[in-house]
Amino acid sequence: MHKRAFVSMFVMSYGVGQGAARASTWMKGDLHVHSSHSTDAKDSPVAEIISKAEALGLDFLAITDHDNHVEGRIETWGDPDYRSSRMTLLYGTEWTTGLGHANIFGAKPFDYQPFWQLRDTDIPRTLELAHQLNLHFSVNHPEAKDKWEPGFTLPVDSTEVWTAVFSIPNNNRKAIQKWDSVLKTGRRLTARGGSDSHHQKDFESQLFNIGNPTTWVKAEDHEGESILKALSEGRVSLSYAPSAERLEFSATDLDSGEKIEIGDSMTVPFKRNLHFQIDIVGARASESYEVTIIRNGEPWRTVHTRSSPIEFDATIPGMELSYFRVELKGSTPDAPFLSGIAFGSFIALTNPIYFNY
Numbered sequence: 001m002h003k004r005a006f007v008s009m010f011v012m013s014y015g016v017g018q019g020a021a022r023a024s025t026w027m028k029g030d031l032h033v034h035s036s037h038s039t040d041a042k043d044s045p046v047a048e049i050i051s052k053a054e055a056l057g058l059d060f061l062a063i064t065d066h067d068n069h070v071e072g073r074i075e076t077w078g079d080p081d082y083r084s085s086r087m088t089l090l091y092g093t094e095w096t097t098g099l100g101h102a103n104i105f106g107a108k109p110f111d112y113q114p115f116w117q118l119r120d121t122d123i124p125r126t127l128e129l130a131h132q133l134n135l136h137f138s139v140n141h142p143e144a145k146d147k148w149e150p151g152f153t154l155p156v157d158s159t160e161v162w163t164a165v166f167s168i169p170n171n172n173r174k175a176i177q178k179w180d181s182v183l184k185t186g187r188r189l190t191a192r193g194g195s196d197s198h199h200q201k202d203f204e205s206q207l208f209n210i211g212n213p214t215t216w217v218k219a220e221d222h223e224g225e226s227i228l229k230a231l232s233e234g235r236v237s238l239s240y241a242p243s244a245e246r247l248e249f250s251a252t253d254l255d256s257g258e259k260i261e262i263g264d265s266m267t268v269p270f271k272r273n274l275h276f277q278i279d280i281v282g283a284r285a286s287e288s289y290e291v292t293i294i295r296n297g298e299p300w301r302t303v304h305t306r307s308s309p310i311e312f313d314a315t316i317p318g319m320e321l322s323y324f325r326v327e328l329k330g331s332t333p334d335a336p337f338l339s340g341i342a343f344g345s346f347i348a349l350t351n352p353i354y355f356n357y
């Protein structure tokens with residue numbers, strides 16, 4: 001056989017030829033970090049954050065300094081050290097108001113002045129503006145001291161459900177409950193993580209740091225636009241550290257063979273039998289895991305296992321809204337310090353698989 005013909009046959013049969021869809025990949029990052037451009041993070045220079053994030057193997061990063069610390073004139077993006085040859089950098093800032101905090105993310109730098117002028121006077125207009133400019137508006141720590149007051153009937157694009165260490169204080173569990181209450185209304189809303197790391201030198205940096213937690217997104221490529229698209233679509237899971245286990249979750253219709261994954265919704269007009277699969281990617285050989293499946297906001301099944309994948313079947317009623325998501329518990333040896341206490345054995349969680357949403 002002619003060599004070229006052989007090569008083209010190989011390419012055809014394996015579907016890696018020109019024009020083949022580029023496979024989506026899971027990428028990890030931190031979407032909530034403060035640098036010395038925030039007055040409460042003066043000991044955290046941008047260069048140090050970038051090199052730490054690169055060393056942790058992160059694929060993307062957003063440094064989100066407080067807008068009110070610089071009177072709305074965002075300095076971070078113009079910092080000569082805000083660059084990386086290894087990570088995709090997003091352009092974000094923390095919209096810091098008396099009504100709550102949120103991160104506004106762009107794939108490119110944008111004019112922040114209109115947002116600063118609006119502040120918290122007209123939040124619907126702020127969201128409209130963000131969407132006109134192709135920006136992603138994401139609520140921060142909705143149940144913390146700086147609570148999210150405007151509620152979730154507004155078209156926010158995602159919400160942070162896991163800030164810093166999981167268990168101290170116990171705001172993250174409350175943020176997850178709030179998120180479930182939103183999902184139960186029939187609204188798809190992405191949950192993401194954010195370390196909210198402010199310091200690289202003091203005690204805080206030893207308790208948690210960049211990547212605690214890590215947000216994983218399944219994006220089409222490494223471009224900032226693709227990362228934000230995956231975030232908006234809910235192709236997202238969270239892990240307590242960049243080196244920790246990551247959850248994958250899928251459902252297959254046993255009759256049609258249709259398969260969906262995290263962030264997808266399947267239309268089920270009539271009662272259907274579905275096969276679900278949970279993969280613990282990077283599972284440790286000797287670890288005993290507790291896997292909880294949450295169905296429509298309530299714990300539905302808990303499995304104790306030393307092996308992955310975990311598989312189960314479920315019947316989905318026709319025309320009803322329903323969602324399934326997964327939480328993973330076990331030991332957290334890759335947390336910086338006090339891992340058992342601070343992280344409460346919470347390893348990972350997924351965004352939902354939806355039906356009829």
Ligand SMILES: [Zn+2]
Pocket residue numbers: 094101140141146
């Ligand atoms: Zn905040």
Ligand SMILES: [Zn+2]
Pocket residue numbers: 032034094140196
């Ligand atoms: Zn913050």
